[in-house]
Amino acid sequence: MASYKHLTAQLEKLHKEVAAAREKEVAQAIAEIKQKVAEYDLTAEELGFTSKGTVARKTPSVAKYRNPKTGETWSGRGRSPAWLVGKNRERFLIEG
Structure with missing residues (x-):
């Protein structure tokens, strides 16, 4: 062996x-x-x-909400940002 x-x-x-x-x-x-x-x-x-x-590129989602203090935006998709939690979302809607 x-x-x-x-x-x-x-x-x-x-x-x-x-x-x-x-x-x-x-x-x-x-x-x-x-x-x-x-x-x-x-x-x-x-x-x-x-x-x-x-290369196929994803187009970024259109912002639907804006924080008037910082200008930070959120598309309404995924987890909501801390500045919007517990608040009336209609106040932060972007018109247009």
């Missing part, structure tokens, strides 16, 4: 072989993909990738 030390050394060797094989196969795959992209003149969008810089 092999010793722990011997098995650990074998495992380390196998990990290195796996990493080298993966690196070689990935390089081959990339070369094949690049060749096909050039051959068919494909774009990133056609392949399902979005172009860099086009």
